[in-house]
Each structure stands twice: as structure tokens, then as C-alpha cells.
Amino acid sequence: MKLPSTGARRSIVDEIDSALDLAMNGIGPRTLVVTAGPGSGKSYTLRRLVSGRGIETRWATADELSWRQPYAVAAALIGVAVPTTAPAGFDTELYAAVDSLCAVRPQLLVVDDAHNADAGSLEVLSHLAAAAKDLPLVVLVARRHLPTRELLTRMLARPTVREWNLPAMDAADLEVLAHEVLGAWPDAALSTLLARSGGNPMHALTMLTELRAHGTVVVKDGRATAPSMLDASASSSLESAIAEQLSLLDASSRDLVRKLAVWGGPATLAELADLGDTSAAVMVGAAQTVIDAGMIDASPSGELTFTHDVYADVAYDGLAPPLRAILHTEVARHHEAAGNRQMVAHHLLAAGGDESVLGAAVSRAQEELQYVPAVAVDLLGTATATVAGSFELDLATALARSGQLARSAEVATQGLSNATDPAVVPLLYRTLLFTSIAQGKSQHALGLISSTLQMPVDDATRAGLLDTQRYVSLLEGITPVPGGELGAVQGPVSVLVTEALRRFLSGAVDSGLNLALEASQQEGAVGAGFQLSTSADVWPPFIELYAHGPVAAEALMDRAQQLRTDRGAAWMTAYQDFTRGGIAMKRGRLDDAAAHIDAGLERAGSADMGWTSIAEGTRAQIDVYRGDVEAALARLDAFENSGQPHQFGLPICGMTRVSLLESGRKLLPAVAAARRYWGGARELGIYGWLPSFAVDCARLARRTDDGEFAAEIVDTLAEISDPLPVASVGPVALARALCAGDSESVVAQAVRSAESARREGNVIAEAAAWEEAACELAASGDKVTAREHARTALLITQNMGATALSSRIAMRLRPLGVRLDPRTVRERPRTGWDSLTRTETTIADMVASGRSGPEIAQSLFISQRTVQTHVSHALAKLGLRTRVELAALVAGRRE
Numbered sequence: 001m002k003l004p005s006t007g008a009r010r011s012i013v014d015e016i017d018s019a020l021d022l023a024m025n026g027i028g029p030r031t032l033v034v035t036a037g038p039g040s041g042k043s044y045t046l047r048r049l050v051s052g053r054g055i056e057t058r059w060a061t062a063d064e065l066s067w068r069q070p071y072a073v074a075a076a077l078i079g080v081a082v083p084t085t086a087p088a089g090f091d092t093e094l095y096a097a098v099d100s101l102c103a104v105r106p107q108l109l110v111v112d113d114a115h116n117a118d119a120g121s122l123e124v125l126s127h128l129a130a131a132a133k134d135l136p137l138v139v140l141v142a143r144r145h146l147p148t149r150e151l152l153t154r155m156l157a158r159p160t161v162r163e164w165n166l167p168a169m170d171a172a173d174l175e176v177l178a179h180e181v182l183g184a185w186p187d188a189a190l191s192t193l194l195a196r197s198g199g200n201p202m203h204a205l206t207m208l209t210e211l212r213a214h215g216t217v218v219v220k221d222g223r224a225t226a227p228s229m230l231d232a233s234a235s236s237s238l239e240s241a242i243a244e245q246l247s248l249l250d251a252s253s254r255d256l257v258r259k260l261a262v263w264g265g266p267a268t269l270a271e272l273a274d275l276g277d278t279s280a281a282v283m284v285g286a287a288q289t290v291i292d293a294g295m296i297d298a299s300p301s302g303e304l305t306f307t308h309d310v311y312a313d314v315a316y317d318g319l320a321p322p323l324r325a326i327l328h329t330e331v332a333r334h335h336e337a338a339g340n341r342q343m344v345a346h347h348l349l350a351a352g353g354d355e356s357v358l359g360a361a362v363s364r365a366q367e368e369l370q371y372v373p374a375v376a377v378d379l380l381g382t383a384t385a386t387v388a389g390s391f392e393l394d395l396a397t398a399l400a401r402s403g404q405l406a407r408s409a410e411v412a413t414q415g416l417s418n419a420t421d422p423a424v425v426p427l428l429y430r431t432l433l434f435t436s437i438a439q440g441k442s443q444h445a446l447g448l449i450s451s452t453l454q455m456p457v458d459d460a461t462r463a464g465l466l467d468t469q470r471y472v473s474l475l476e477g478i479t480p481v482p483g484g485e486l487g488a489v490q491g492p493v494s495v496l497v498t499e500a501l502r503r504f505l506s507g508a509v510d511s512g513l514n515l516a517l518e519a520s521q522q523e524g525a526v527g528a529g530f531q532l533s534t535s536a537d538v539w540p541p542f543i544e545l546y547a548h549g550p551v552a553a554e555a556l557m558d559r560a561q562q563l564r565t566d567r568g569a570a571w572m573t574a575y576q577d578f579t580r581g582g583i584a585m586k587r588g589r590l591d592d593a594a595a596h597i598d599a600g601l602e603r604a605g606s607a608d609m610g611w612t613s614i615a616e617g618t619r620a621q622i623d624v625y626r627g628d629v630e631a632a633l634a635r636l637d638a639f640e641n642s643g644q645p646h647q648f649g650l651p652i653c654g655m656t657r658v659s660l661l662e663s664g665r666k667l668l669p670a671v672a673a674a675r676r677y678w679g680g681a682r683e684l685g686i687y688g689w690l691p692s693f694a695v696d697c698a699r700l701a702r703r704t705d706d707g708e709f710a711a712e713i714v715d716t717l718a719e720i721s722d723p724l725p726v727a728s729v730g731p732v733a734l735a736r737a738l739c740a741g742d743s744e745s746v747v748a749q750a751v752r753s754a755e756s757a758r759r760e761g762n763v764i765a766e767a768a769a770w771e772e773a774a775c776e777l778a779a780s781g782d783k784v785t786a787r788e789h790a791r792t793a794l795l796i797t798q799n800m801g802a803t804a805l806s807s808r809i810a811m812r813l814r815p816l817g818v819r820l821d822p823r824t825v826r827e828r829p830r831t832g833w834d835s836l837t838r839t840e841t842t843i844a845d846m847v848a849s850g851r852s853g854p855e856i857a858q859s860l861f862i863s864q865r866t867v868q869t870h871v872s873h874a875l876a877k878l879g880l881r882t883r884v885e886l887a888a889l890v891a892g893r894r895e
Contacts, residue, residue: 009166009173009199013045016164020049023138024106029162030132031139031155033114036166039202039238039310042142043112045166049140050110056101057108062116063305064312065265068342068379070372074121077109084339085368086120086375092854094124095864098137099853103883106136113309114143114152119374119402122151129161130599131865134872136881150404151374154606168199177201181208182217184224190217193226202308203238206245209294242314245293252286257295261315262327264346266303275330325351332361341365345379349386358387366394373401384411393424396431400438403573406608409435426461433468440610440644442476464494471498474505475611477649481505481685489515493522493534504543505648507687509725513543538572542579546688547725549760550586557583574603578615584866588763588800589839590622591873592866597622599865610644617652624659625802632660649684651677655693662700663804665811671700675709678716687720691728694735695753695768702738703812710739730756734769746776754792767796771809778816786818794822799837831877833893840874843867847883848890 022028036042043061050057060077071090075082078097083090101107111117111125128139143152156163169177174194178186186194197203211217211226218225246254259272269280269287287304290296295311296304306312316324328351335343345365348358362383369376380395392415399408412432419425429452436445449469453462471494473479486508489499496519504512516539523536545553557580577600584593597619604612616639623632636653646653654677661670674697681690694717701710717732724732730753737745754769770793778786790813797805806822813820836844839860846856853871857864871883880886 031129031161033163034142041201055108059110061112063265066116067118070375071120073117074124088371096854102135108138110140112142114141120372126155134868182224184219187223187225206241253289256286257315261312266305355387373398403607405435504688505686507720509547509688513547516540538575549727550583551761574600586762611647613646617656621656627803671704698735698738714739767793778818835877843870848887
């Protein structure tokens with residue numbers, strides 16, 4: 001008989017299969033997601049997809065209780081023991097474990113029923129989805145559409161993730177299924193009967209199994225048929241078919257199935273027996289019955305699990321609510337004896353009852369979730385729905401701490417409408433203010449402050465609100481930075497943060513840095529527990545970048561990231577990614593910078609966070625340096641159209657447009673724009689930022705003979721209070737020399753600025769200084785020294801892939817009689833050992849010495865993700881797949 005035409009479902013599976021092939025070869029998305037409803041064959045599809053792949057495969061399946069156990073699914077997937085209470089930084093341990101696995105051989109990680117996974121595991125999955133492009137790693141996930149999980153939705157929005165909706169079986173698919181089960185093709189009557197399954201493979205399989213078990217299928221001449229009288233009795237849904245199966249079980253077997261359904265996950269007979277006045281031995285017969293019926297599996301360790309979660313759903317739903325409550329209470333008692341607070345809280349909430357008892361159970365469970373606020377969100381979401389008006393504040397706080405700002409604002413707003421405790425109201429207002437500020441909704445935040453100040457509030461609350469008002473005004477950057485003395489500051493952490501930013505912006509950068517460090521130290525001493533932290537840990541590395549340069553800022557960044565982990569402040573992650581990206585760019589690591597900023601922007605976008613102007617401008621600047629004009633323009637235009645504010649009023653995006661114009665040799669429009677942005681920054685009094693762009697503006701003024709702009713630059717720099725921070729001394733001196741036009745002074749200051757920039761690790765500033773020295777020397781006739789400095793600048797720009805900067809240097813020198821082809825300055829091949837950058841070579845040597853990814857990251861003061869990026873680039877250039885192969889190659893070179 002002719003094989004039926006390929007069904008749509010099988011076409012989709014073939015498409016996923018091809019995508020998996022490509023992913024395993026490093027092509028296309030490396031995280032693949034299969035989405036479908038219950039009983040739709042997701043698990044079967046996953047098994048078919050991974051079968052015979054020849055790659056080390058690790059598999060974890062989430063069950064109904066998984067989401068209540070922090071990191072349970074991720075730990076099972078990776079093979080790491082998970083502690084009862086997740087400590088600070090446990091997610092980092094999991095990432096390190098994956099990194100170590102991938103160092104040995106490529107890995108395929110499979111997660112089934114991800115909709116049931118705990119939020120901590122979902123955060124790990126999301127991280128791996130981003131890291132997979134730099135590791136020999138493929139992630140394959142199956143999930144249901146419902147329940148909706150915020151973290152899964154975020155992951156699916158990543159460009160490195162691809163999703164397929166697995167359709168129902170069509171007629172052709174059902175014919176193939178019947179042939180696999182019965183060994184014969186179904187006739188029209190049987191096909192019509194199978195169509196009642198709605199294309200659900202589990203339902204169709206249940207129907208076929210029942211038909212064959214009752215001996216009512218007739219196979220003749222290669223065709224299978226069933227009596228027409230079965231049509232009327234065929235179950236109309238999967239759930240009703242399973243309910244019918246359950247009804248045929250004896251009483252003891254049904255009792256076992258119901259207890260396991262209420263338990264919610266794998267359980268031993270002894271544990272189920274503990275829920276009633278019986279013994280495990282008495283339940284053996286019932287267990288064997290349901291195992292024989294194909295409803296339950298028994299593991300070698302003796303744990304019973306449902307063969308499909310639909311069996312659990314139907315058994316649970318079929319149990320009368322009062323009876324379910326009794327069983328949930330008994331399960332809670334069992335977990336109480338075992339000290340499992342999460343399980344106690346879950347089962348008591350499911351059972352209902354005395355609200356004080358439920359509240360106490362939830363509060364105890366919360367204590368175990370201090371470092372996993374995303375998991376606390378799930379617990380508190382259930383608690384809020386069960387114990388009305390009791391946990392809105394905790395839920396809003398946990399949402400904000402985990403970076404889910406929009407939802408936090410919704411919960412806080414709802415909590416304010418329901419709140420009856422006067423002590424809770426200001427805390428809810430504080431949370432709502434926090435989320436409004438973090439989302440960049442400064443006018444909304446200022447409105448909240450203004451309306452609250454109209455209420456009868458105590459002096460401390462009023463002072464805090466006025467300080468927040470000043471903080472938001474600084475962030476908004478619309479009005480000039482207020483002046484003030486630089487004396488001692490007293491007050492809570494938030495006051496120190498606001499004053500630190502004011503000092504930095506006004507030009508007292510070192511004083512602002514010291515105050516920011518003090519604020520961060522006090523934030524840790526406060527011991528805020530589950531309360532929201534301030535932004536104190538965000539600012540020290542950000543200000544340090546302007547004070548002492550990227551090397552010093554990098555050291556503070558590592559400290560800040562550890563503090564974020566210790567304090568469970570996941571909301572800071574995006575902003576710290578932005579700062580690390582800015583540091584990496586100054587250090588000339590454009591790929592790393594782009595990776596950090598892209599990761600931060602993804603996080604910010606998924607949480608509806610604001611204040612991304614600095615990140616967007618910096619990311620566009622990276623595109624300009626690389627010569628990707630279209631990408632830079634598209635990014636800048638998209639940001640401008642978003643209507644988001646420019647943080648602190650800093651014209652980062654504007655100065656990137658200036659760079660675009662200059663790279664396109666449109667010098668007059670470039671200098672006009674630079675003058676506009678410089679003047680605007682001067683009017684706002686943001687003197688702490690101006691030195692970082694002083695050389696760029698002075699260069700344009702010099703190239704276009706714009707004496708008025710040059711004079712304005714000199715006057716503005718004179719307004720900056722002394723002493724200048726270390727990182728500003730060289731650029732300010734060079735900018736003044738360029739504006740004055742004294743050739744000898746320009747060369748001297750350029751060389752000094754280049755040398756200081758090298759000490760500070762500011763590769764961008766160093767290249768710019770050597771460029772000015774070369775151009776000035778060439779113009780004065782010393783072409784030999786000019787060529788030497790120009791080659792130094794070009795080596796720097798070529799090493800970091802800044803083709804636009806290389807072109808600008810060569811273009812400026814050509815009319816001055818120094819001809820250099822930037823493509824020939826660096827004779828580094830594109831493949832092979834000599835193609836590796838200095839950092840890639842260093843990391844390759846460390847890999848060969850047996851250092852792990854986390855150890856390398858700690859030694860080089862870079863993130864583990866950055867190490868992965870460098871290793872990935874090195875492997876690609878060398879044509880290798882794993883770090884074991886890289887280590888072998890390096891060892892061979894040493895012999």
C-alpha cells in the first residue's frame with residue numbers, strides 16, 4: 001500500500017531535526033524550543049530528536065513540584081547537588097559546571113516540561129541560551145503554552161532562541177500512528193474514529209491501546225478496522241478517556257494514584273503509605289496494577305512517577321476538593337518532619353484553612369529564598385491569591401529584586417488599594433517609586449513624590465521623599481546640576497548616593513567616587529533582608545571609569561557584581577552589564593563590550609527598564625568604530641523614536657552621531673553637532689563627563705579651523721573644579737593644546753596623554769593621543785617620528801577591529817605626506833595560531849595549564865562570559881571544537 005503523504009506535524013519535526021543538526025555544527029540558533037499542549041507528544045518528540053545524535057546528552061524533566069525547589073531542574077540537568085537552601089551565587093556554580101562540561105566535549109542539554117521548572121532554573125536556562133553561541137552547547141526545551149512563565153517568555157524573546165509550535169496530528173499523522181501500533185494501515189472507519197482524538201497523539205494512542213486490549217480491532221489484508229458500534233462510545237476528549245481508565249482501577253489502585261497526584265512529584269511507596277494508616281507492603285499490589293496499566297513508572301531507586309502528567313492532572317481534578325485538602329495537609333505534615341519549608345508552604349496553601357497558619361508557613365519558606373527572589377515570586381504569587389491582603393508587599397519586593405519591574409509596579413499599585421496596615425502603605429509607595437524610577441518613568445515618579453508630600457507624613461519620610469526627588473531630577477538631566485559644598489554628608493544610603501552623583505556630575509569626580517564607595521559599604525551594613533536595595537552598588541565602577549580609567553573600574557566592577565549576588569539584587573544586572581560594556585570598550589575589547597551591552601539591553605527590555613541611553617549610545621559607538629554605519633544609525637534612530645530620556649542629560653547618543661559624521665568626512669556638520677552637544681552639557685553643568693569627549697571636540701575644532709568652538713572648549717575646561725581626576729588630566733591637557741594650536745605643546749601633551757592612557761588601560765584614548773601626535777609631527781615636517789606614532793595608533797585600532805578609526809588615522813596623515821595602508825600595518829592572518837589576539841593567546845595558555853573558566857575570569861578580572869567569548873573566537877580561528885583540543889594544541893606547541 002502507498003505510504004500516506006507527510007503530515008504537517010512530521011514536517012515540523014523534520015524542520016526541528018534539521019535545525020538541531022545545524023545547531024550542533026555551530027550554525028543558527030543554539031536554543032530550540034518545542035511548544036505544545038498536554039498529551040501532544042512533546043516528550044516523545046524530544047526523544048526522537050536526540051536519538052542517535054552522537055553527542056553527550058543530559059536530560060531533566062520538570063514535574064509539578066519542581067518550581068518550588070530552587071535550581072532543582074538545572075542542578076539535575078547539569079549533575080550538581082542542590083542544597084536545601086540555595087546560597088548566594090549558586091547560579092554561578094551552575095554556570096561554571098556547564099563551562100567545565102563544555103570544555104571537555106560538546107553538550108546537548110534537554111529540558112522537558114520546562115513550564116514546571118523553578119524560576120531559578122529558568123534564569124539559568126536563559127543565561128545558557130545567551131552563552132550557547134560561545135560554547136559547544138545546544139539547549140533543547142519542551143514546554144506547554146500554559147501556565148505562562150514570565151522567565152520563559154523572556155528567554156523566547158532572545159534572538160538566539162527559536163521556537164516551534166507542535167501542531168496536532170493530521171489525518172496522515174494519525175494513519176502512521178495507527179500503523180506503528182497495529183502493524184496495519186487503518187481503513188476509513190477507524191480513521192474517522194481516530195479523528196475524534198482531535199489530533200492529540202496521547203488521546204489517539206489511548207484509543208488504539210483500548211481497542212487492541214479489548215480485541216475489537218480487525219486486521220485483514222494489511223488494513224485495520226473496528227466495529228462501527230465503537231464510534232458512539234469513543235471518548236470525546238483525552239481527559240475523559242483517562243478518567244474512564246482510572247474508573248476501571250480497583251479502589252486501592254485509585255487511592256494510590258490520587259495520593260501520588262496530590263504529592264505532586266516522585267514519591268516512594270513508604271512516603272505514600274505515610275499519608276494513611278497503612279504500610280508500604282500493603283500498597284505493593286496496587287502499585288503493580290497501575291504500573292501494568294502504563295500510568296506509573298517505578299525508578300530503580302523505588303520512586304514512583306506518572307508516565308505522563310495528564311494522568312496526574314486528571315487524577316487530581318477528579319478528587320473532591322475537601323478530600324484533596326485532607327491529603328495536602330497530610331503531605332505538609334510529612335514535609336514538616338523532614339524540614340522542607342517550601343513543600344510545607346505549598347501544600348498548606350493548596351489545602352487552605354487558617355490564614356495565620358498559612359501566613360506563618362509562607363514566611364518561614366521565604367527565609368530560604370533570600371538569594372533566589374525569582375522563586376520567591378512564585379511562592380508569594382500563590383500566597384497572595386490565597387491569603388488576601390497579606391503578601392502584596394513581599395511579592396512586589398521580590399518581583400523588583402528579580403528584575404520584573406512592570407509586574408512589581410502592578411502588584412504594588414493593587415496592594416495600595418487593598419492595604420489596611422498603615423505601616424505597609426509607605427513601603428508599598430517606596431516599591432512603586434523604585435519601579436517607576438528603574439523603568440525610566442521619571443515624571444510618574446516625581447508625581448508620586450509630589451502627591452505623597454501633600455499627605456501628613458513624618459519628618460523622616462518627608463526627608464526621604466525630598467532626597468528621592470533630587471535623585472530623580474539628576475537622573476532625568478533636564479535641569480542644571482545643583483551646586484553645593486563638598487563637606488561631610490550624613491544620612492541614609494540613599495542620601496549618600498544622590499550626593500555622590502551630584503558631585504560626580506558637577507566635576508568633583510574623586511569626591512563623588514569616595515562617597516559612592518561609602519554608600520555601597522553602608523548598603524551592605526544595613527542588612528536589608530528582603531527589602532529593596534538602593535542603587536548604591538551600581539555607581540562606584542561607573543564613576544571610577546571617569547576617575548581612574550577602565551583598569552581601576554574593572555576591579556570595582558568585579559566587587560560590585562559579587563555584592564549584587566550577595567544581596568540578591570538581580571535588578572542591577574542590566575545596569576552592571578552596561579557599565580562593564582563601557583569599560584570593555586575603553587579597553588579596546590569591542591567584541592566583549594558589545595556582548596555585555598547586548599546582554600544588558602536584553603535584560604532591560606524584558607523587564608521594561610529605562611535609563612538605557614548611555615548603553616545605546618555606547619553600543620552604537622562600537623558599530624561606528626567597526627565601520628558598521630547602518631547598524632549605528634538604526635540603533636540611534638530607534639532609541640530616539642522610543643522617547644526614553646537621556647540619563648543625566650549626557651549626550652552620549654549625540655556624540656555618537658558626531659562620530660558618524662566625522663567617519664563619513666562630513667566635518668562641518670560634525671563640528672556643528674559637537675558644538676551643540678558640548679554647549680548643552682555645559683549649560684547643564686555636567687562637568688564630570690566633559691573631559692571624556694574634550695579631545696574629540698578639540699580635534700574637530702582644529703580640523704575645521706573653528707576658533708570660536710576652540711575658545712569655548714578652553715573656557716569650559718577652565719570651569720571644571722580642581723583637582724582633576726587622574727583619568728581627565730591627560731585628555732584635558734591635550735584638548736587645551738589642540739585648541740591653542742601650539743605644535744610643540746600638542747606633541748608633548750599627546751605623548752603624555754597616550755602614556756597615561758596606557759597605564760589606565762584606556763586603549764581608545766591612547767590611540768587618539770598617538771593619532772594627534774602623529775598628525776602634528778607630520779604637519780611640522782618630522783615624518784619619521786610621525787610614521788612611528790601613526791603605526792602605534794594603527795596597531796591599536798587594528799587589534800581591536802576599529803576599522804573606522806584606522807581609516808581616519810590614515811586619511812588624516814595622507815595629505816601630510818605620510819602614507820600608511822591600515823590593512824598592512826598588522827600582518828596577522830585570519831586563521832591559525834598567529835591569528836590569535838594577545839588576550840586569546842593568554843587564555844589559551846591558561847586553558848592548557850588546566851585553569852577552569854571561572855579561574856581564568858578571576859585571574860584576568862573579566863567575566864566568565866567574556867572568557868567564553870575569547871575561547872570561542874580562539875577555537876574558531878584554530879578550527880577546534882573544545883578546550884581539551886585547544887589544550888592539546890598548546891601543549892604540542894610547547895614541546
